[in-house]
Amino acid sequence: MELVVDNLGVARGGIPVLEGVSFSVSAGQALVLRGPNGIGKTTLLRTLAGLQAPLSGKISLDREAMAYAAHVDGIKTTLTVEENLHFWASVFDVPEIESAISAFELEALRTRSAGMLSAGQKRRLGLARLMVTGRPVWILDEPTVSLDQAAVAMFGEVIKRHLASGGMAIMATHIDLGLEDAVTFDLGHLKATSNLAENFDEAFL
Amino acid sequence: MMALLKRDMRLAVRAGGGFGLGLSFFLIVVVLIPFGVGPETGLLGRIAPGVLWVAALLACLLSLDRVFSLDFEDGSLDLLATSPLPLEGVVAIKAIAHWLTTGLPLVFAAPVFALLMSLPVNGYSALVVSLFLGTPALSVIGAFGAALTVGIKRGGLLLSLLVLPLYVPTLIFGAEVSRRGAEGQDYTTPLLMLAGVSFAALALLPFASAAVLRVNLR
Amino acid sequence: MASIWEYANPLKFMRTSETILPFVAWGASICLVVGLIWGFFFTPDDFRQGSTVKIFYIHVPSAMMAINIWVMMLITSLVWIIRRHHVSALAARAAAPIGAVMTLIALYTGAVWGQPMWGTWWAWDPRLTSFLILFLFYLGYMALWAAIENDDTAADLTSVLCLVGSVFALLSRYAVNFWNQGLHQGASLSLDKQENVADVFWYPALVAIAGFVLLFVTLVIIRTNTEIRARRSRALLARERMS
Structure with a gap:
């Protein structure tokens, strides 16, 4: 399996931000997106996840292959850790949650309500959610926010195992996760430039 | 799908007031009406069907903005939209969960409130049947309004402005069923119309709501 | 033969509409002045209603426009949803307040x-x-436009609201009929001559209706062009901020 992104253009709030984004990720590979704030990393990731339509270009894999994790985790504070994971597992039709719980060392927090978790613990739960999607391509937007060093290492291990089992990961992060053969992709030079003078209608895009 | 329904019900129960809030609001309206119009039994009995229906409608409106906004804020809606569940199904399930937590309790509680409003006894069955068939439409139409306003901060007032005009047909047929029931007339026609509105809304509106949610998520 | 969709280009729309605008505006003024003066002063009083009947020359055209403008918004919303032409969405937005005022x-x-x-x-x-x-539907529609910052999002949401609203407006019409039989007379004007009002009332009424239609076209052209300019300046500003 391979994810090929060809000449992708994405827009935020109706205004083109990136254009000509082309890369490919093969099974077992991780891609790290780099670029200054506001360049459009989140927009690109949301487009890849299928939450918004691209302005142009193609994405070779269907959105059914993507698992998306953003700044907010989709965790319900009134449900327990276990209930949260169970819910997403049954939505994605994945039979068990034990490997996700043990990978992020959530055993002791199992029956605690998610509202009582610290920010880092909550983030761990949010990332554990990825493991119960059963999907090959993980799309991660700043996954390490509020994680301490031990948790970052934990997360690094999880990603390595995911890649070893033939998965892929595309992430926007500034932190080194210890992934040796991760490819870095710089978005800096792909900022959208359209000539307004040429086409009046352009101002409407 | 069932998991989503179970989760939404659980959230409603745990958040406290999932079931209680709408009912209490219903009760307050019913208590306030006699203060407004006077305690005369005949008058109360005559306006009871309409008052109970308007109260049900407002009670339903009260909890609408929570249908999607909580899931929108904590990112669950993004994740649900990328999940294998069709978004139309998600919308329908959420509307059903809303009905189970607000509409259905009203149906069961209606006879008690009807008693407070001195509704003639032979009107009880028509009232309960009309609420049972009509309140699902309120939830489904309301979910459409909630989907429209999900991205808007403090969209509650706008939500009411958008949803209330859409409630007109349901209210008219529902109140007509229960009014005719109370007066001992035949209420087959409005009842069929009411059921028609409910089922058509349930079958078609989730598509519009899902389309609108997709726009709001992008 | 040029396709009608050429006017989906905002620039083309603005050029063409501004060329025809003076003609439409003059047509509207002439029709309104002629129709209303003719109707008010040169038609006989009704034998039962006296001169009060003459408010008919404002009442009927405005009522027709109130409904027709909603239908126009429905069509332009559909065009936006299907073909994504911005002018169409902006025309719907421009028409809504006029429709509300007509109502x-x-x-x-x-x-x-x-x-x-x-x-x-x-x-x-x-x-x-x-x-x-x-009127409530118009209010909700305008409020939704006003509440959403992103123009395309607002266009999408209001279009769906217009579609769903149309179905419910129609349903409400039948529900309301069912709910109460009224005082209001049947339609005053119809193409079927048998039921129609007498010719002396009919011709000035037609002129007045033409005047209202042209008035609407005038206003909607002006407002749509304003919306296009506002939209363009917002887009340019947003781009400037981002670069």
């Missing part, structure tokens, strides 16, 4: 006419009630 005029003139005729300013008659509901 208000119809309600107001109706009340003024109803007072001497029925002895009441307002009755919960099906037609009156339907118009009040239509």
Whole structure:
């Protein structure tokens, strides 16, 4: 399996931000997106996840292959850790949650309500959610926010195992996760430039 | 799908007031009406069907903005939209969960409130049947309004402005069923119309709501 | 033959519409002045209603426009949803306040006419009630446009609201009819000559209606062009901020 992104253009709030984004990720590979704030990393990731339509270009894999994790985790504070994971597992039709719980060392927090978790613990739960999607391509937007060093290492291990089992990961992060053969992709030079003078209608895009 | 329904019900129960809030609001309206119009039994009995229906409608409106906004804020809606569940199904399930937590309790509680409003006894069955068939439409139409306003901060007032005009047909047929029931007339026609509105809304509106949610998520 | 979709280009739309604008505007003024003066001063009084009947020359056209403008918004919303032409969405947005005002005029003139005729300013008659509901739909539609910052999102959401709203408006019309049989007379004008009002009333009424239609076209062209310019300047500003 391979994810090929060809000449992708994405827009935020109706205004083109990136254009000509082309890369490919093969099974077992991780891609790290780099670029200054506001360049459009989140927009690109949301487009890849299928939450918004691209302005142009193609994405070779269907959105059914993507698992998306953003700044907010989709965790319900009134449900327990276990209930949260169970819910997403049954939505994605994945039979068990034990490997996700043990990978992020959530055993002791199992029956605690998610509202009582610290920010880092909550983030761990949010990332554990990825493991119960059963999907090959993980799309991660700043996954390490509020994680301490031990948790970052934990997360690094999880990603390595995911890649070893033939998965892929595309992430926007500034932190080194210890992934040796991760490819870095710089978005800096792909900022959208359209000539307004040429086409009046352009101002409407 | 069932998991989503179970989760939404659980959230409603745990958040406290999932079931209680709408009912209490219903009760307050019913208590306030006699203060407004006077305690005369005949008058109360005559306006009871309409008052109970308007109260049900407002009670339903009260909890609408929570249908999607909580899931929108904590990112669950993004994740649900990328999940294998069709978004139309998600919308329908959420509307059903809303009905189970607000509409259905009203149906069961209606006879008690009807008693407070001195509704003639032979009107009880028509009232309960009309609420049972009509309140699902309120939830489904309301979910459409909630989907429209999900991205808007403090969209509650706008939500009411958008949803209330859409409630007109349901209210008219529902109140007509229960009014005719109370007066001992035949209420087959409005009842069929009411059921028609409910089922058509349930079958078609989730598509519009899902389309609108997709726009709001992008 | 040029395709109608050429006018989906904002620039082309603005150029063409501004060329025809003076003609439409003059046409509107002439039709309104002629139609209303003819109707008010050169038609006989009704044998029962006296001169009050003459408010008919404002009431009927505005009521027709109130409904027609919503239909126009429905069509332009569909064009936006299907073909994504920005001018179409902006035209719908531009038309809404005009429609709301037409509805208000119809309600107001109706009340003024109803007072001497029925002895009441307002009755919960099906037609009156339907118009009040239509007014609420206009309000909701405009409020939704105003509440959303992103123009394309707003266009999408209001278009769906217009579609769903149309279905419910129609449903409300039938529900309201079912709910109460009213005081209001049947349609005053119809193409079927048998039921129609007499020719002396009919011709000035036609001129007045043409005047209202042209007035609407004038206003909608001006407002749409304003919306296009506002939209363009917002887009340019946003781009400047981002670069």
